[in-house]
Amino acid sequence: MKKIRLAAAALAVGLTMLAPAVADATPMPLTFGIYPGGYAGGGSTTGKPDNPAEIRKALAQLQSGHTPFLLRDYLGCDSAFPDDEMQYLAPGRRLDVVLGYSGQSMPKWQTCVERTVQRYGPIADTISVTLEQNAVPQPNGDTALVQGVIAGKKAAGRDGFDRLQIGFDEVAYARPFTQFWQHLAQLGGAEFSRSVGFVGVDLYPDSGLPGVPPVPDLAGFVRQTLHTVRTQEMPIAGLGRDVPIRVSENGWATHTAQRTPADQARALTTEILAVNQDRAADNVASYELFALRDDVTGSPSSFDNFGIMTDDYTPKPMYWLYQGLISGLSRS
Numbered sequence: 001m002k003k004i005r006l007a008a009a010a011l012a013v014g015l016t017m018l019a020p021a022v023a024d025a026t027p028m029p030l031t032f033g034i035y036p037g038g039y040a041g042g043g044s045t046t047g048k049p050d051n052p053a054e055i056r057k058a059l060a061q062l063q064s065g066h067t068p069f070l071l072r073d074y075l076g077c078d079s080a081f082p083d084d085e086m087q088y089l090a091p092g093r094r095l096d097v098v099l100g101y102s103g104q105s106m107p108k109w110q111t112c113v114e115r116t117v118q119r120y121g122p123i124a125d126t127i128s129v130t131l132e133q134n135a136v137p138q139p140n141g142d143t144a145l146v147q148g149v150i151a152g153k154k155a156a157g158r159d160g161f162d163r164l165q166i167g168f169d170e171v172a173y174a175r176p177f178t179q180f181w182q183h184l185a186q187l188g189g190a191e192f193s194r195s196v197g198f199v200g201v202d203l204y205p206d207s208g209l210p211g212v213p214p215v216p217d218l219a220g221f222v223r224q225t226l227h228t229v230r231t232q233e234m235p236i237a238g239l240g241r242d243v244p245i246r247v248s249e250n251g252w253a254t255h256t257a258q259r260t261p262a263d264q265a266r267a268l269t270t271e272i273l274a275v276n277q278d279r280a281a282d283n284v285a286s287y288e289l290f291a292l293r294d295d296v297t298g299s300p301s302s303f304d305n306f307g308i309m310t311d312d313y314t315p316k317p318m319y320w321l322y323q324g325l326i327s328g329l330s331r332s
Helices: 002-017 019-025 052-063 084-088 106-120 141-159 178-195 218-237 261-282 317-329
Strands: 031-034 069-075 093-099 124-129 165-171 198-203 245-250 284-289
Touching: 031 317, 052 069, 052 084, 052 317, 069 084, 069 124, 069 284, 084 093, 093 106, 093 245, 106 124, 106 141, 124 141, 124 198, 141 165, 141 178, 165 245, 178 218, 198 218, 218 245, 218 261, 245 261, 261 284, 261 317
Parallel strands: 031 069, 031 284, 069 093, 093 124, 124 165, 165 198, 198 245, 245 284
Antiparallel strands: none
């Protein structure tokens, strides 16, 4: 453990030494964050319950005083308010809210989006409507995405939340989802283009997810994917370079003997550094890691083992390396 901490400290020092060169390329370093839970859709529904004290301790170590720091928060229209993630807010922390669509009528959906903006606007930097509609489409989900973004933008303006960005997430690959983006543009037109505050990218190369093949060049995949989103997808909907890309999810599962915590550390560090290298070229504003802990350590399901800590909050090597990356590359 001591060697891991020393390695993280050395990484932070090395990255800090590179800061002047980075600053020459862009004045805005990445904002970092994490999903502070363990559960991932598709995995076990009987994972260990959260331990709030351990979560607070882990978040404080990762953040190490750097601000802003994002906490990813998944909600539905029927979610309780205030929700569990809000207990982890602290100075310098902001929410990245994901509002899932589950088939409501458009008037009810728009009301749900407006209520979410009203509730979370003071403590959130971003609200993403629907989730991964391009890869896991819901009936009428494209319409919900477009109308949700437009309704959210209007509500944020009406309520005075100038800092709040409304957008949506997609699972992104090195090839464009042309038809998906064309449909959004057709449904939303200029009003949609004016309303989108960011595009969230969920990156899972060589993640261990079912059907996702190994990627030999992780850094190349990340840079090509972000460039594809910027130059081949976003222009279809009239989104220019002023609309930032946010890496909303990025993870690597340790669910087999061949996918070790050390391998996780190498893969995710490679991917984070690639995102950081690309941030100026493609206006990438933030990076969030998925997830803080495993839901069920030792489960054969990849969905249960994305954590940079085990399900009893024992750090994996990537925990300490992520702390070092945040210290070396974050905004402040």
